[in-house]
Amino acid sequence: MKITLLYGGQSAEHDISIISAHNIAQSIMYDVYTVQPIYITRAGEWIKGPLIDTSLPNSDLMRLVPAEEMTWGDDAKASTGQAMRPGELDREDNIVFPVLHGPNGEDGTIQGFLEVMGVPYVGAGVTASAIGMDKILSKRIFDQIGLPQVPYHAFDHRLWREDQEEIIQRIEGSLLYPLFVKPANMGSSVGISQVESSEALIQAIENALQYDHRIVVEQGISAVECEVAILGNEEAHISYVGKLIKDVAFYDYEEKYINNRIEMEIPAILDPAVASKIQEYALRAYRAIDGCGLSRVDFFVTSSQDIYINEINTMPGFTGLSMYPVLWEKTGLTQRNLVEELLQLALKKYEQKK
Template sequence: MDEKVAVVCGGRSAEREISLKTGKAIYKALKSSNIDVIQLDPQADNFHQILKETEIDVAFIALHGRYGEDGTIQGLFEIEDIPYTGSGVLASALAMDKVISKKLFKQEEICTPTFEVLNKNNWQNKDENLVEKLVDNLGLPLVVKPALEGSSLGLSIVDKAEDIINAIDTAFEYDTEILIEEYIDGKEITVGVLGNQELLILPIIEIKPKEGIYDFTAKYTKGMTEFIIPAQIDEEVYRESEKMAYKAYKELKCCGMARVDLILSTNGKPYVLEVNTIPGMTETSLLPQASKAAGIEFTELVIKILEYALE
């Protein structure tokens, strides 16, 4: 590959530190392949100046969360006419907004947990009748999370009605709009997808936290979660989960790569939770693990994603 690559990582979201780890792993992989590569952080004051002066041919976006996974940085590269990895502006924005993406899933008959949306402006008085309605409509336990955050930041699973207000307040620390959804008891799985038009569905991973839920700590603390590849689930359920992931990816108009997170109910019904358009890309992250199980080593995966950006 002769193109000059900029690995764009860091940024100013709550997931900055994870992004820096992702960027470092990608940079190292490209460097080992003798590719002309630099590392850029949008947080730097002179980011735009460096971007113009270095005359890069393609950007490998390794940003997580706001301003990187939500269509913002994609829009900048569109204006600068610089090819970039992953999904475009629209798909990135849709997937990042859990409320909008879940509405789209419902419209396209992609099974997703029943949910309610709450805006911060409507929550100032902490209406206890609203809490009662949430329990009536969705039951207990409930899942409460911000609409626009990743890495399970601000997420709570609530077992008791009296704890709902605290969970809502916690979610509102991260966003002005939050999602409250029914809790589906079952197995957490994730499906990696690669490609633009012709898609490669990677082996499904079953996620088993050793304690509690698969939250920020369980995701990023070594040894706290067991990953089973391929997931030990019924073959029919496995195929249905692949189909759901494929459809979610297509309906959101994703490109390059994504990771579709699902939960299987106790009777084996898959529910799509969300789509991550810029999943973690350290060598131990889920997408690289799934790729490795498919015979694609980390460096090969990184180059493949770059090639998708240049198609």
């Protein structure tokens, strides 16, 4: 059996995908698999890397990463990759692991392609990927199933160009500063700003519009951030709740990946009733979007123990330091077993559909 690791990709989360894929490759150690890395450049070209023999020492896995694209790490060897067309993807005895974060990877586009190709793949299908990536659509669905969320206001590029003043008035009429401005489709805090004034709000919206044509502005909330991991198809398992120990205003890209300032408390020290509510909400959100394989669900918990769902990530960061694999590790599932379980879940879903 072959595992195809698709990584890199055209989104702003390209670099994180490289680290995630590299980390996952190190957990595929079973004699039964070979690993075929396929690197997607920022321009969207597919580059087939050398087959990785998982029985070799870990250092060999560095060949997974094309050195010229590696912005983290150091000792990456040059890629010996060859350009390929996506349609040349192996359809026999192959499980694809699309380790891609953000638009064009985590949003249903690649998943649709893999459906058409008829290959098993890890993680969410088209619907869950598209909804999970879209902060506006997922909020609408969470509202509908009664999950508590911070108040928000959503609009698109066209409305903004037509009547900026009206939008600012509406936002300021219903929400209180500080506000969070987010592109609807993105991750890793890319394009997100926290703002305290109308002036900054306008700037933040213009900035977010560089990443997506749809925008969501949320009520900023003073709260701890808790995250929980889900693993499974129809029968989904849930991890301990983890808490982010925060000493910054909010977790922007820099704090997440460059300063590595995130510390985690797992299991989070929480009122047990709050922890189980979070787990229950997470599973309900997962079902509502038709989740499959894996997801990480993010929450806010205020000092008065109010819980708000923030978002669901259907292909969460999977680096060695990422919350998703670490939550499972602490819950009792090693990363190696976690990766194996994800592959088995992919096969199960594929068999069911046949």
